[in-house]
Amino acid sequence: MTMLLPKFELHQPATLDEAVALAALHVDDFDLLSGGTDLLPNYKCGLNARHNVISLAHIAELKHIDGHSIGAGVTLTEIERNTDVPRSVADCARHIASPLLRESGTLGGNLMLDNRCHFFNQSYFWRRSLGYCLKANGDRCHVVPQINEGGKSVLNDKVCVATHSSDLAPMLIALGAEATFISTAGKRTLKLNDFYWGDGIERYERKPGEILVQVTLPKWAHEVRSGWKKLAPRQSIDFSVVGVGAALELDGNKVRALRVALGAVDTTPVLFDFSRLEKRKDAGHYLLMDPYKNMPEVLGKTLDDALIETVAKHVQTQAQPKLNVPMAPDYRRKMCGVLTRRLLTQLRDGPAE
Amino acid sequence: MSKRLLKFIVNGRQAEVAVEPHHTLASVLRNELNLTGTKVGCDMGTCGCCTVHIDGKAKLSCLTLALECQGAQIRTIEALNEYEMHPLQKAFAECGGSQCGYCTPGFIMKSCELLERNPDPTREEIQEALAGNLCRCTGFMKIYDAVEQAAGELRRKETPKPAPAKV
Numbered sequence: 001m002t003m004l005l006p007k008f009e010l011h012q013p014a015t016l017d018e019a020v021a022l023a024a025l026h027v028d029d030f031d032l033l034s035g036g037t038d039l040l041p042n043y044k045c046g047l048n049a050r051h052n053v054i055s056l057a058h059i060a061e062l063k064h065i066d067g068h069s070i071g072a073g074v075t076l077t078e079i080e081r082n083t084d085v086p087r088s089v090a091d092c093a094r095h096i097a098s099p100l101l102r103e104s105g106t107l108g109g110n111l112m113l114d115n116r117c118h119f120f121n122q123s124y125f126w127r128r129s130l131g132y133c134l135k136a137n138g139d140r141c142h143v144v145p146q147i148n149e150g151g152k153s154v155l156n157d158k159v160c161v162a163t164h165s166s167d168l169a170p171m172l173i174a175l176g177a178e179a180t181f182i183s184t185a186g187k188r189t190l191k192l193n194d195f196y197w198g199d200g201i202e203r204y205e206r207k208p209g210e211i212l213v214q215v216t217l218p219k220w221a222h223e224v225r226s227g228w229k230k231l232a233p234r235q236s237i238d239f240s241v242v243g244v245g246a247a248l249e250l251d252g253n254k255v256r257a258l259r260v261a262l263g264a265v266d267t268t269p270v271l272f273d274f275s276r277l278e279k280r281k282d283a284g285h286y287l288l289m290d291p292y293k294n295m296p297e298v299l300g301k302t303l304d305d306a307l308i309e310t311v312a313k314h315v316q317t318q319a320q321p322k323l324n325v326p327m328a329p330d331y332r333r334k335m336c337g338v339l340t341r342r343l344l345t346q347l348r349d350g351p352a353e
Numbered sequence: 354m355s356k357r358l359l360k361f362i363v364n365g366r367q368a369e370v371a372v373e374p375h376h377t378l379a380s381v382l383r384n385e386l387n388l389t390g391t392k393v394g395c396d397m398g399t400c401g402c403c404t405v406h407i408d409g410k411a412k413l414s415c416l417t418l419a420l421e422c423q424g425a426q427i428r429t430i431e432a433l434n435e436y437e438m439h440p441l442q443k444a445f446a447e448c449g450g451s452q453c454g455y456c457t458p459g460f461i462m463k464s465c466e467l468l469e470r471n472p473d474p475t476r477e478e479i480q481e482a483l484a485g486n487l488c489r490c491t492g493f494m495k496i497y498d499a500v501e502q503a504a505g506e507l508r509r510k511e512t513p514k515p516a517p518a519k520v
Contacts, residue, residue, distance in 0.1 A: 055418075
């Protein structure tokens with residue numbers, strides 16, 4: 001089956017400065033293309049195609065990788081085979097999609113992944129038969145048809161709940177990564193966790209014409225124990241339907257710091273910062289979940305099975321998966337707890353050898 | 354959105370094609386250069402049928418824009434049997450690793466890259482490398498057998514023969 005791409009103009013800048021200038025020139029009507037493994041399937045389905053596509057594939061400045069910073073243009077295969085990045089990050093990259101897709105797909109593309117939904121990632125004909133959806137061409141959400149507004153149940157024409165399925169985003173957020181963006185206004189660095197916010201359409205705080213340059217890991221990311229667990233229908237190709245990344249620092253057997261990040265259960269990755277080393281964001285930062293509600297106290301406590309169970313239970317209680325990606329929401333919610341428990345047990349006991 | 358000249362090397366030969374920005378490499382190879390050995394299955398990156406080598410890396414040609422391959426070296430399934438059948442092709446035929454044959458070019462191109470990188474892969478390494486290719490006929494086992502057999506064949510070919518004893 002051949003699916004035709006819509007017509008667009010392709011820009012192929014050779015330097016970052018040229019790319020920034022092009023992004024500023026076409027600020028209302030451009031998409032960035034790197035590997036193309038997420039953008040082109042969406043374009044083939046006619047999902048929010050733009051008239052200008054700026055390719056970042058030929059920009060050498062974006063392809064730098066070392067233990068502390070990873071350029072946005074580094075492919076997932078390169079991350080997977082790199083020995084300087086934390087092992088959990090390489091392991092996470094190794095479980096994304098399939099080897100063929102990882103050869104093209106890049107870090108930037110994985111972090112900027114478009115949100116996914118049963119009613120969005122469909123062919124044009126499929127969507128037309130249903131009258132489209134909020135995220136593309138339409139005016140209503142089919143996953144959450146009604147919302148409560150001032151005590152009344154009204155048609156949902158505002159909030160998109162499409163799921164953010166990136167794997168590297170929650171893993172890097174658990175490790176406290178920072179993202180650097182560039183635009184004509186200059187460079188800007190912010191915590192990766194603060195970058196994601198809002199519903200399935202907005203999904204991140206990107207200023208007009210900004211391009212992701214690199215992701216930087218703090219020094220402690222190499223010192224703590226960290227790991228990644230993912231649930232997907234098949235072991236390869238599929239997007240994750242639950243992803244759990246965690247960073248754990250132990251003092252003897254007592255918890256000194258614990259950060260758990262959930263992927264693919266909300267419109268953004270969700271951070272449970274049990275150590276609260278960073279300032280808490282205002283309520284409403286996450287669309288569906290409130291990770292800090294009734295958060296159990298874990299700092300300074302012995303990390304035994306009971307404490308792991310408490311943490312897992314909290315994550316499971318707060319998770320709010322919706323019926324918009326494969327697998328039932330109840331099952332996925334339960335698996336949030338199960339994967340958190342398995343991951344923390346594994347981090348506590350060390351790698352099985 | 355006008356056509357642009359794409360110059361690249363396909364299977365060792367210089368090729369020049371006028372393509373539009375939204376043309377994928379798979380469509381250019383099949384429709385403009387008549388290299389129809391590369392198949393298009395899902396056209397969405399899921400099946401792996403359209404795998405070709407771009408600068409030595411096995412990539413999906415359905416998700417690569419043709420103009421992104423400016424100056425690149427492309428190798429397709431047609432390059433493997435220019436003089437005689439490649440050991441991988443022989444092994445796929447002998448082991449029954451190909452039934453309807455639609456996915457086979459993708460499997461062979463990906464296996465070919467694997468064997469160039471790692472001449473003696475374990476069964477697990479073969480399975481992991483081929484995780485992005487789908488086959489709905491064989492059930493995969495015969496494909497893994499074929500890759501193992503071809504790997505052995507290629508290693509035998511590459512081992513230099515012992516020098517003839519001097520009299």
